Amino acid sequence: MSDALNYLLKARPDALSHYFAFLKDAGKHLDPKTRNLISVITKVHAQTERGLRQYLGRALREGCTPMEVLDALLMAFPALGLAKIIWAVDIILDMNIPGFAPEALTSLGQWHDVMASAEVKDDEVTRTECDDRGLFVYRSKKTYQVFDSRCPHQSTDIPQLALKGSTLTCPKHGWEFDAKSGDCIKKGNSPLKRIESKVVKGRLLAFW
Numbered sequence: 411m412s413d414a415l416n417y418l419l420k421a422r423p424d425a426l427s428h429y430f431a432f433l434k435d436a437g438k439h440l441d442p443k444t445r446n447l448i449s450v451i452t453k454v455h456a457q458t459e460r461g462l463r464q465y466l467g468r469a470l471r472e473g474c475t476p477m478e479v480l481d482a483l484l485m486a487f488p489a490l491g492l493a494k495i496i497w498a499v500d501i502i503l504d505m506n507i508p509g510f511a512p513e514a515l516t517s518l519g520q521w522h523d524v525m526a527s528a529e530v531k532d533d534e535v536t537r538t539e540c541d542d543r544g545l546f547v548y549r550s551k552k553t554y555q556v557f558d559s560r561c562p563h564q565s566t567d568i569p570q571l572a573l574k575g576s577t578l579t580c581p582k583h584g585w586e587f588d589a590k591s592g593d594c595i596k597k598g599n600s601p602l603k604r605i606e607s608k609v610v611k612g613r614l615l616a617f618w
């Protein structure tokens with residue numbers, strides 16, 4: 411949320427609550443993907459970079475695929491025009507989201523060999539890289555959790571240095587996460603993206 415909206419929420423909570431209630435109610439008959447794609451398009455139309463980064467992250471987290479995002483942008487061409495679409499794609503490329511790579515767009519996803527399962531110590535969070543993707547891995551006995559290292563706020567790739575015990579603090583705006591559960595525990599409102607995983611023959615595999 412912008413600083414100005416935060417300010418107005420404090421200064422005029424009565425007025426702003428109606429605005430947010432309206433926004434919440436306005437999309438209630440749409441499925442989450444459609445709602446998220448419309449939000450992304452509105453941010454492109456208004457050319458608010460911070461909003462685009464945030465709503466794109468949310469759309470991807472809530473199940474939109476990169477190809478669906480591109481389709482939505484292209485379908486909105488009559489309203490957006492080419493210049494705004496190019497503006498948005500430049501920002502998306504700058505976010506360096508693996509799923510937007512041309513070869514990844516047509517891939518249906520696959521299992522990636524992350525590491526030997528025994529390399530992850532029990533009750534510890536480990537950061538690793540796999541096929542150009544940063545991951546945080548947490549193990550509790552035989553259960554493994556794998557999270558994307560990119561912040562759900564604006565896709566900052568969160569480094570190893572940001573990890574203190576099991577608390578992860580994004581260096582860009584300070585959102586804090588419990589890297590055991592992925593939950594956002596301070597400042598923000600969205601969890602880390604969980605990635606499907608399994609252990610096969612002593613190897614931890616992750617699907618994307």
Ligand code: FES
Nearest residue numbers: 561563564580583
């Ligand atoms: S990008 Fe804003 S808190 Fe991570």
